[in-house]
Amino acid sequence: MEPFNEHKGLVIPLDRANVDTDAIIPKQFLKSIKKSGFGPNLFDEWRYLDHGEPGMDNSKRKINPDFILNLPRYKNGSILVARENFGCGSSREHAPWALLDFGIKVVIAPSFADIFYGNCFKNGILPIVLDKSIVDEIFIRVDENIRYQITVNLRSQRIYDEHKESLDKYFEIDSFKKSCLMEGLDDIGLTLKNKTEIQNFEKNYQENFPWLKGE
Amino acid sequence: MASTLYEKIFKRHVVREDNDTFLIYIDRHLIHEVTSPQAFEGIRLANREIWRAKSILAVPDHNVPTTDRSIEIEDPISKIQVETLDKNCEEFNLLQFKMNDERQGIVHVIGPEQGSTLPGMTIVCGDSHTSTHGAFGAIAMGIGTSDVEHVLATQCLIVNKFKTMRINVNGNLQNGVTAKDVALTIIGKIGTAGGTGHAIEFAGTSISSLSMEGRMTLCNMAIEAGSRVGLVAVDDKTIDYIKDKPLAPRGALWEKAKKDWLNLVSDKDVIFDTEVEIDGSLIEPQVTWGTSPEMVSSINSKIPNPDHYKDKTLSSSYQIALKYMNLKPDTPIKEILIDKVFIGSCTNSRIEDLRAAAAIVGAKKIAKNIKLALVVPGSGLVKLQAESEGLDKIFTKAGFEWREPGCSMCLAMNADKLGPGERCASTSNRNFEGRQGQGGRTHLVSPQMAAAAAIYGKFVDIRELN
Numbered sequence: 193m194e195p196f197n198e199h200k201g202l203v204i205p206l207d208r209a210n211v212d213t214d215a216i217i218p219k220q221f222l223k224s225i226k227k228s229g230f231g232p233n234l235f236d237e238w239r240y241l242d243h244g245e246p247g248m249d250n251s252k253r254k255i256n257p258d259f260i261l262n263l264p265r266y267k268n269g270s271i272l273v274a275r276e277n278f279g280c281g282s283s284r285e286h287a288p289w290a291l292l293d294f295g296i297k298v299v300i301a302p303s304f305a306d307i308f309y310g311n312c313f314k315n316g317i318l319p320i321v322l323d324k325s326i327v328d329e330i331f332i333r334v335d336e337n338i339r340y341q342i343t344v345n346l347r348s349q350r351i352y353d354e355h356k357e358s359l360d361k362y363f364e365i366d367s368f369k370k371s372c373l374m375e376g377l378d379d380i381g382l383t384l385k386n387k388t389e390i391q392n393f394e395k396n397y398q399e400n401f402p403w404l405k406g407e
Numbered sequence: 408m409a410s411t412l413y414e415k416i417f418k419r420h421v422v423r424e425d426n427d428t429f430l431i432y433i434d435r436h437l438i439h440e441v442t443s444p445q446a447f448e449g450i451r452l453a454n455r456e457i458w459r460a461k462s463i464l465a466v467p468d469h470n471v472p473t474t475d476r477s478i479e480i481e482d483p484i485s486k487i488q489v490e491t492l493d494k495n496c497e498e499f500n501l502l503q504f505k506m507n508d509e510r511q512g513i514v515h516v517i518g519p520e521q522g523s524t525l526p527g528m529t530i531v532c533g534d535s536h537t538s539t540h541g542a543f544g545a546i547a548m549g550i551g552t553s554d555v556e557h558v559l560a561t562q563c564l565i566v567n568k569f570k571t572m573r574i575n576v577n578g579n580l581q582n583g584v585t586a587k588d589v590a591l592t593i594i595g596k597i598g599t600a601g602g603t604g605h606a607i608e609f610a611g612t613s614i615s616s617l618s619m620e621g622r623m624t625l626c627n628m629a630i631e632a633g634s635r636v637g638l639v640a641v642d643d644k645t646i647d648y649i650k651d652k653p654l655a656p657r658g659a660l661w662e663k664a665k666k667d668w669l670n671l672v673s674d675k676d677v678i679f680d681t682e683v684e685i686d687g688s689l690i691e692p693q694v695t696w697g698t699s700p701e702m703v704s705s706i707n708s709k710i711p712n713p714d715h716y717k718d719k720t721l722s723s724s725y726q727i728a729l730k731y732m733n734l735k736p737d738t739p740i741k742e743i744l745i746d747k748v749f750i751g752s753c754t755n756s757r758i759e760d761l762r763a764a765a766a767i768v769g770a771k772k773i774a775k776n777i778k779l780a781l782v783v784p785g786s787g788l789v790k791l792q793a794e795s796e797g798l799d800k801i802f803t804k805a806g807f808e809w810r811e812p813g814c815s816m817c818l819a820m821n822a823d824k825l826g827p828g829e830r831c832a833s834t835s836n837r838n839f840e841g842r843q844g845q846g847g848r849t850h851l852v853s854p855q856m857a858a859a860a861a862i863y864g865k866f867v868d869i870r871e872l873n
C-alpha cells in the first residue's frame with residue numbers, strides 16, 4: 193500500500209445520501225478474483241445508460257452525460273464529496289478497490305458506514321468525516337468554482353483550499369489508522385509481530401473454553 | 408462493574424490493547440466464494456500460513472445457480488469463482504460444503520444449522536450479514552477482504568470497541584407480525600445510520616418470545632440499521648436450538664459450555680450508551696416503498712410525499728427514490744401491483760419462514776399478474792426438511808418455483824434477477840437501486856406478506872386474511 197501524506201486534488205461532488213456499495217460497484221463485477229480493474233465500472237449503473245457486464249469494452253458503451261463522473265469539469269478528480277452514510281450496505285472491499293482504481297484518494301462525507309470506512313484505510317484511501325455544515329460549504333464551492341481543488345494533509349489532520357476566504361478545517365482520525373495509512377503499513381505483518389502473545393492467549397483461551405477449539 | 412453482553416464477550420477475546428485499538432481473537436471464520444479469493448491470493452503471495460484451519464467453514468452461496476445442479480455453472484466467470492473456492496479449500500485443507508453437498512446453503516443459514524455458531528464466540532465473515540449469528544449471543548460481524556486475509560493469517564482482528572445500544576421491544580406481537588416487521592420498524596425509527604458505531608442488543612419481551620429463527624432475522628438486519636453487530640442474550644431457547652447440532656459440543660463439554668452460556672446476558676443495572684424503546688404490540692406488517700430499508704411504512708399507510716419534508720437531503724432522497732420506484736406520493740401501499748415474488752435470502756429462508764409462507768398459500772394459486780414467484784430455501788437441509796413436510800408441493804401447486812439453495816435473487820449475482828422496471832415483493836434485506844437486477848424495484852416484506860402478495864398480486868394486510 194502506498195503511504196499517504198499529503199494530497200491535493202480536484203473535488204467531485206456526489207450530491208446523494210446513503211450511497212451504498214451496490215451502487216459503488218454493482219454485483220456482477222464481484223465475480224472477479226482480482227483486486228484491480230474495477231475503476232471503469234465504478235458507479236456503473238449511474239455512469240452508463242446500458243447494462244454493464246464484466247468483460248465488456250467500456251469505451252464502447254453509452255455513457256450517461258448527466259452523471260457527475262462524466263462531466264468534463266470533474267475529469268481527473270481525486271477527492272469525492274458526498275452526503276450522509278456513505279458506503280452503507282454490503283461489506284464488499286471491491287468498493288474501495290473500484291474507487292482507488294478510478295483514482296479517488298480521499299472521500300469526504302458527514303458520516304460513513306463502519307465497514308466501508310475501515311476498508312478504505314486498508315487500501316490507502318482516506319475517508320474524512322466533516323460536519324454537515326462544512327460539507328455543505330464544499331458543495332457550494334465546487335459548484336461555484338470550476339476545477340475546485342482541496343488539499344488534505346494527514347499529518348496535521350487539516351483540510352484546506354486556496355479560495356479567497358480559505359476553508360481550513362481540522363479533522364478527527366484514529367491514531368492507529370492514521371499511522372498505518374501514513375506509513376503504508378501492512379497490518380498483517382504488524383499483528384504477526386505479536387505471534388507469541390497470540391499463541392499464549394490461544395493456549396489459555398482453549399483451556400478456559402475448551403468447547404471452542406472447533407475440533 | 409456491571410457489563411453489557413457485548414462487553415462481556417469482547418473482554419474474553421482481547422489479546423492486546425494499545426490505546427483504543429484492540430487485537431481480538433476470532434473463534435469462527437465463515438468463508439464464501441465472492442470475498443475470499445483475493446485474501447487467499449494475498450496469503451500465497453506473502454508466503455503465509457493459515458493460523459487455525461479448524462476455525463473455518465466455507466461454502467459457495469452467492470454465485471451458485473438455484474436450478475439443476477447436475478449441469479455445470481453456465482456463467483464462466485461465476486464458475487471460476489466457485490472453483491477458486493474449491494481449490495483454496497483443498498490447498499489449505501478447509502472444511503467446505505461444496506455446491507452439490509446437501510449441507511450447502513447460504514453461509515448465515517448453515518453456520519447455526521451446523522452448530523458452528525455458538526454463544527460467546529467471535530465470528531467473522533467477509534459479508535455484512537454476519538450480524539445474523541449474534542442471535543446466539545455471539546459477537547458476529549462482517550469484514551472486508553483485507554480483514555479476511557488478516558484473520559486467515561493471524562486468527563485475530565484489529566478493532567475498536569463499539570458503543571452499546573439496547574433496543575427494547577416489549578409487548579405481545581400481533582398475529583401475523585413477524586421478526587421481519589420488528590426489524591423494519593426499528594430501521595424505520597432509528598434510520599439506516601442509527602446504529603453506526605454501535606453494537607445493538609435487542610431485548611424485551613417481544614424479542615425473548617421470538618424463536619431462534621426470528622432472532623436471526625432480526626440480528627441479520629442490524630446492519631441495515633447501521634450496526635455491524637446485533638445481539639440477543641442467551642436463554643433456554645438458544646441452548647435447545649444448539650443441542651445435538653453436528654458441530655456443537657457433546658457430553659461433559661456440553662454441560663460445561665451450557666453453564667457458561669447461560670451467563671451471557673447483560674447485567675441488570677448496566678448502562679448502555681443509547682437506549683431505544685419500542686412498543687411491540689403496536690407494530691404492524693411493514694412494506695418498504697423506497698430504495699433504502701429506512702424508507703418503510705405499515706401496510707395500511709400511504710407513500711409519503713417528499714414535499715412535506717423540510718430537511719433538504721431527506722426530501723431529495725425521497726424524490727430520487729420514488730422516481731426510481733415509479734411510485735406517486737400518497738398512493739396507498741395496498742394499491743401497489745407486483746410482478747415478481749422472492750421468498751429466500753439469509754433474512755428469511757429458514758424452515759420457519761417457509762412454513763409460515765406455505766400456511767398463507769394453502770390451496771390458493773398465485774395471481775395472474777405475477778410473472779415469477781420463487782422460493783429459495785436457505786440450505787439443502789432446509790430444503791429437505793420442507794420437502795418432508797410437503798411444503799414444496801404447496802408452493803409448486805400454487806405456481807411458485809421451488810429452487811436449490813443459495814443467495815439467488817437477494818443480490819442477483821446468478822441468473823435469478825429482476826428485469827428493468829419489474830417490481831418485486833422480496834423477503835431479503837436490501838432494496839437498493841439495482842440490488843435485485845438493474846432497474847428492478849424491491850419491496851422488502853416478511854415471508855407471510857410476500858406469500859400473500861403472490862396470491863393477491865399486490866400487498867395485503869395478512870392480519871385480515873383467514
Ligand code: SF4
Nearest residue numbers: 536752753814817818
Ligand atoms: S442472502 Fe443476500 S444478504 Fe444474505 S449473504 Fe446472500 S447475498 Fe448477502
